[in-house]
Amino acid sequence: MAQDVDPSTVRAVFKAYDVRGLAPEQIDPALALATGRAHAQVTGADRVVVGHDMRPTSPALAAAFAEGANQAGADVVMIGLASTDQLYFASGHLGLPGAMFTASHNPAAYNGIKMCRADAVPIGLDSGLAEIRDLVIDPRPGTEARGSVTERDVLRAYAEHLIGLAPVRGRRLKVVIDAGNGMAGHTAPAVFDLLRDQTEVVSMYFELDGTFPHHDANPIEPENLRDLQARVLAEGADVGLAFDGDADRCFLVDERGAAVSxxxxxxxxxxxxxxxxxxxxxxxxxxxxxxxxxxxxxxxxxxxxxxxxxxxxxxxxxxxxxxxxxxxxxxxxxxxxxxxxxxxxxxxxxxxxxxxxxxxxxxxxxxxDPYPVSGEINSEVADQQAVIAEIEGLYAGRDSVTVDRLDGLSVAHDDWTFNVRPSNTEPLLRLNAEGRDHDTMTRVRDEVLALIRRDR
Incomplete structure (x- = not known):
């Protein structure tokens, strides 16, 4: 079988628990097709469910993935525009392996694939993703019997399922929702239409637009919450909700306009x-x-x-x-x-x-929320492991300090903790610090941040 993908590109975009890269420079229809074929072969699926976000490259990538799955003999159920949790719902509801085309909170130039087995069981490097990657690089022939493609709308069933799990009863709430031009602009109307008697919704940036014209759809960054915070105060709302690009994450703003941990x-x-x-x-x-x-x-x-x-x-x-x-x-x-x-x-x-x-x-x-926290602080670092090793050397052995390497480096003291870990998708080190009081947290945060960011 002719090889359609560059092995070095494949290795670069297959991360710890998803596929992520520039589109179409790295994530293109050829890679999506090969991944669809490999996903069906690794999962042994005779049917696969596929969804995609609002990024301009997503529909073609999803279609190519479906073609690859068809080549492996699997039928494909296309649910069209979806949030990632809507795809997981479809995987569980239908009992099928699935694939979601999204780069989540990454900027517009990116795209990616989140894959799962039936019932939304995750696929990571240690649970099938490495095998899929290897089959993309060195493909196994498909079958003579080709699968089919059908379309199915699961949005209403998704909304009803969620409300059944967490029914909202009691006083009526005024809720401001910032969809960030991401997929919450697709799912929130369906969910909150079923909560008309319980909520008054003020919508922000519900238009689906993968170029993210108002702000990046990454609410963990404080600057991306500012519009929502101002609107909550202006409306006298009870709460604000901010979703990332594929709406699998949600951040809250309280009635004072303060971000909720x-x-x-x-x-x-x-x-x-x-x-x-x-x-x-x-x-x-x-x-x-x-x-x-x-x-x-x-x-x-x-x-x-x-x-x-x-x-x-x-x-x-x-x-x-x-x-x-x-x-x-x-x-x-x-x-x-x-x-x-x-x-x-x-x-x-x-x-x-x-x-x-x-x-x-x-x-x-x-x-x-009794302890002050730094929030996640990202720093571009060329040699992430060298910096982590240096920090570990400075803290290990101090009185009343424990160190572990479960994920990056975690350092704990009775009065403070911090974790420094490399991003799985970007050339970043991520710092999170916490203290018994604000002065302790800021001291530890600034001390570690200086080590991460100093000239090398």
Whole structure:
């Protein structure tokens, strides 16, 4: 079989738990076709579900992936425009392996593929992605029997399923939603149309536009929340919701216009899930605030710490039968949503908790957010491992300090913690720091940041 892809490009774009790169320079229809064929062969699927986001390159890439799956003999169900959690819903609802074409929060020049097995079981490098990559580089012939392509609309079923998991009852809420011109502009109208009696929605940037004309669809960056914060204050809203490009992450803004820590939202949802299932296991990744495992323990649950990244946290959830998992990056995972992450479901849990009380969101979340945190600070670093090793050498052996390498470098003291880890998709080092008080956090943050950013 003729080789249509460059092996070095394939190795560059296949990351730890997805495929990500410039499109069409790296991610092009030839690579998508080869990946579709390999995905069907590795999963053994006779049917595959495929969705895509609003980026200009996404429809053609999704069509090419479907052609590749057809060459492997698999039928393809195309759900069209979708959020990533909508694709996971389709995978679970239909019991099919799936592929979502999106570069999530990356700028417009990027695209990518998130793949899963049936029931939204993740595919990472250690669970099939390396095998898919190798088959893209050295392809195995397809079958003589070609599969077919059909279309299916699952948006209404997705919305109904989420609301069934986190019904919103109580007082009526005014909600400002910033879709960032991403896929929440597609899913939020369907979800909130079913909540007309419970919510008044003020929409921002719902127009689907993969060039992101207003701001990057990456709400973890403070500058991308400013429009939402101003609008929440101007509207006198109860809460603001900000979604990333593929809407699998959600960030909250409270009634004061202040950004809500994802760790605080993790704590809130964990408390709701533990109330339904006392003693359950809750997953938190290693950059989540230490307040989360403290809360879970206090409520009688079992906290389990894991690496950053959806394939890792989903695997740990499966091993422990955890009811819920939260990441400080704004990903929230639910056992009753096939252990997949859903920004919309996390938002509904927050709205449900808020509607049940007369308290403002800032007051409701205060007890879940006791420690000052730096937020994630990214720095471009050429030799990431050398910098991590240098930092480890400076902190290891200090009194009352523990160090581990579960994911990057985590350093903990009774009064503070920090984690430095390389990005899986970009040439960045990510720093997250936390302290018992604000002065402690800023001291540690600035000390480590100076080490990361000093001239070398």
């Amino acid at each position: 994802p760790s605080a939202l993790t704590g809130l949802i964990a408390s709701r899930e533990l109330a339904k299932e006392p003693g359950a296991t809750v997953i938190h990744n290693l950059i989540t605030s230490r307040a989360v495992p403290e809360l879970v323990t206090r409520l009688g649950g079992t906290p389990v710490r894991t690496r950053v990244g959806h394939s890792f946290i989903k695997a740990t959830m499966a091993q422990t039968d955890a009811v819920f998992g939260g990441e400080h990056s704004g990903h929230f995972y639910f056992r009753d949503f096939w252990r997949a992450d859903s920004g919309m479901l996390a938002a509904l849990h927050a709205l449900a908790a808020l509607a049940e009380t007369d308290r403002p969101l800032s007051d409701l979340l205060a007890s879940f």
